[in-house]
Amino acid sequence: MPLAGSDRSHQRTGSLRWRLGISFALLGLVVTALLTGIAVNTITTISLSNQKEDAISAVEGAATAFTDAIYKSTADPAQSAHQLGLAAGGRVIWLGPEGVVRVDGEGDTGLAGQYLKLPKELIDEDSSAAQIYTSGNRWTVYATVPLKIANRPAGRLLLVRDLEGVKCEFYELRGRLWGAGTLLALIFTFIGFLVAKSLAQPLEIITKAAQDMEAGNLKQSVSVEGSYEIVSLGKAFNDMAKRVADLDRQRRAFVADAAHELRTPLASLKALAEGMGGNEEELQGFIRQIDRLTRLVNNLLTL
Incomplete structure (x- = not known):
């Protein structure tokens, strides 16, 4: 008696080939997603760590040049901060010992004399520090270094650098990684169905031969290949x-x-x-x- 549509569907989805294929597909998707996520996270961590190290190096160099410009010449501090900011690829701000803005390299006079509170992780009297913060869709790195003029504490030099270019490159790379991961998952799924077919096909042949014997054709023989x-x-x-x-x-x-x-x-x-x-x-x-x-x-x- 022919099978109804629902029976054929249940027979197909309940077959060993189908179950093995789905299992391989799910395994491939999970493993690929996991590996892709690890790769994205690792690349992000390395990239942002490199950005912080680069910002620290830039602000330390800017601090040395700024100190020389203030101590050894009559250069305008604001002009020096502006030029150093252009060279460092960001905005250079001189904070006095009390945390008040003395010089803003961007020339924002409204910021001069204002108290600028820095996060605790950026305040270290003896060493440089850098952190990356996100605000909406913007990524910004803040780097500070203690500033001494004539061997006297003169506050801190702050470098603010926008990471918009880095963020765009990261999103593009992440998209490529997920695209490659999706392609790898599809390939893994295809291979999984091929493996499932190779495992299930001999059983299907033996099942067909057994059904023929049940129908009365007792002279049956199957090929013995596989595992x-x-x-x-x-x-x-x-x-x-x-x-x-x-x-x-x-x-x-x-x-x-x-x-x-x-x-x-x-x-x-x-x-x-x-x-x-x-x-x-x-x-x-x-x-x-x-x-x-x-x-x-x-x-x-x-x-």
Whole structure:
């Protein structure tokens, strides 16, 4: 009887090939997503760490040049800060010991004299420090270094650098990594379905042969290829099919021989009964029983 649509769908989704394929696909997606996430996180950490180190190096160089410009010449501090900011690729701000803005390299006079509170991680009296902060879609690195003029503490020099270019490069690289990860997942999924097919196909062949035997075609043989377990299963099936076919052949031969052996004496009994005299009714009943036995024997020959 043909299978209904829902039955065929359930049979397909419940098959070993389908389950193995889906398992390989999910495994590929999870592993690829995990590896891609690790790669993105690692690249981000390394890139931002390099940006902080570069900002520290830039602000230290700017501090040395700014100190020389203030101490050894009559240069305008604001002009020096502006030029150093251009060279460092950011904005240079001189904060006094009390945290008040003395010079802004961008020339923002409204900021001069204002107290600028720095985060704790950027305040270290003896060493430089840098941190990257995000505000909305903007990435900004802040780097500070203690400033000394004539060997006297003069506050801190702050470098503010916009990382818009770095952010764009990072997003582009992340997109490429996820694209490569998606492609790798698809390839892994395709390979998974091929592996699932190679594992399930021998079982499907053996199943088809078993169904043919159930339908009455007992002479079945399957190829024994694949893994050790599949080869063992194939050999066991072939041995079983051969034994079943031999038993069926022997059964048919026995039945045929028995039927032939029984037909001859039955025919003789019928001929003898027909030639006998006596009660006609009893004689006809005896002949009918012989005919019945003859039909049974003939039926044996058709098995």
